[in-house]
Amino acid sequence: MKIVDIESYVLVAPDLRQDATSSSQDNLVVIVRTDEGIYGVGETDTGPYIAKSCIDSPGSHTMAKGMKELLIGMDPMDTSAIWEKLYVYTAMSGRRGAVICAMGAIDMALWDIKGKALNLPVYKLLGGAQKEYIIPYASLQPNGNTVKEYKESLVAWAKKAKEYGYKAAKMECTLDGPYNHSGLKGTDEEMTDIIRACREAVGNDFEMMVDVQYLWYDAHSCLRTIRKWEDLNLFFLETPLRADNLEGYAILAREAPMRIAAGEWLNTRFEFIELMDRGLVHVAQPDVGRVGGLTEAMRVCHLAQDRGRLIVPHCWKTGIGIAATAHMAAAIPHCPFIEYQPAELCESILRKELTPDPLVMKNGKLLLPDKPGLGIELNWDAMKKFTVKT
Numbered sequence: 001m002k003i004v005d006i007e008s009y010v011l012v013a014p015d016l017r018q019d020a021t022s023s024s025q026d027n028l029v030v031i032v033r034t035d036e037g038i039y040g041v042g043e044t045d046t047g048p049y050i051a052k053s054c055i056d057s058p059g060s061h062t063m064a065k066g067m068k069e070l071l072i073g074m075d076p077m078d079t080s081a082i083w084e085k086l087y088v089y090t091a092m093s094g095r096r097g098a099v100i101c102a103m104g105a106i107d108m109a110l111w112d113i114k115g116k117a118l119n120l121p122v123y124k125l126l127g128g129a130q131k132e133y134i135i136p137y138a139s140l141q142p143n144g145n146t147v148k149e150y151k152e153s154l155v156a157w158a159k160k161a162k163e164y165g166y167k168a169a170k171m172e173c174t175l176d177g178p179y180n181h182s183g184l185k186g187t188d189e190e191m192t193d194i195i196r197a198c199r200e201a202v203g204n205d206f207e208m209m210v211d212v213q214y215l216w217y218d219a220h221s222c223l224r225t226i227r228k229w230e231d232l233n234l235f236f237l238e239t240p241l242r243a244d245n246l247e248g249y250a251i252l253a254r255e256a257p258m259r260i261a262a263g264e265w266l267n268t269r270f271e272f273i274e275l276m277d278r279g280l281v282h283v284a285q286p287d288v289g290r291v292g293g294l295t296e297a298m299r300v301c302h303l304a305q306d307r308g309r310l311i312v313p314h315c316w317k318t319g320i321g322i323a324a325t326a327h328m329a330a331a332i333p334h335c336p337f338i339e340y341q342p343a344e345l346c347e348s349i350l351r352k353e354l355t356p357d358p359l360v361m362k363n364g365k366l367l368l369p370d371k372p373g374l375g376i377e378l379n380w381d382a383m384k385k386f387t388v389k390t
């Protein structure tokens, strides 16, 4: 089998709000086509226009090749060999950033082809299931024009998630910092009050995480607040510091009263090695598309396993990435949760329309996806509707 074409589509939600911090409003969907008629689908979470040009642009010399021209004619079953070729021969424009994100979408599509060609679900190709089901957690984003409204919104979401059947949820409580969705500002004391109210609302027989989205600049400001959260029994605290403050992460990992989680923005295993060995985080959070695809995400999983760390992947796009994440989670023993909401609980129109939900949630559990490849069906009408001219 040979790769004959790579199509990449920039999708944008018609109601895109440029002032919103939400990457579920756009997408780069990649279709890899073969001479046998089998095609694979992948996606990635980055600036889609930039990632598209990483794939489509022609190269200029041997160490700055175009990805499309490197791929044509290769056997799509050769996922590791293709990864290495793309990584090496795009090195002067790549190694990290948008090139790796674009590689991630291509790699996801290759695993889809591989599974379809062999008539096996992808988790079988990753070494087989190590569990019977996957536990999802809900990411809850509050709204509100005042801190009081914000608190009421998050508490209401927490109750709704529990009623829906979730066993775990992550409170996105971000009253300052670069990722502050609404521009609403609040103090650390107000945040403590909100998180305490959420715990009281869901009770103790429910796993609760908190994401503060890069809120603090230094570890000691963070510690002053999160030491007050010890009795709240949090499963982890996500991205308390800026992504590159690895010395700060190491201080938190040693001193915080809960696990520290990070890694949603990182590209390649090399950045995760730094995050785990210098930053000492307890929970690594690769995003399958962004880290470089399933090939690279599985390497990160193995590196985490060797170090006794957990994997709780980031996933905030559509059913394509959700399926890839679920196959990975099934194939490793140290992934207690995946980030997952059924389409009906999501605001993103792309998430709702691009693919029918690849997974079914029952009693707070997701059954393993068992169709060949990633097991998704792309809605081509939605692809047409949301694709923009580039």
Ligand SMILES: [Mg+2]
Binding pocket: 211, 213, 238, 239, 264
């Ligand atoms: Mg996050």
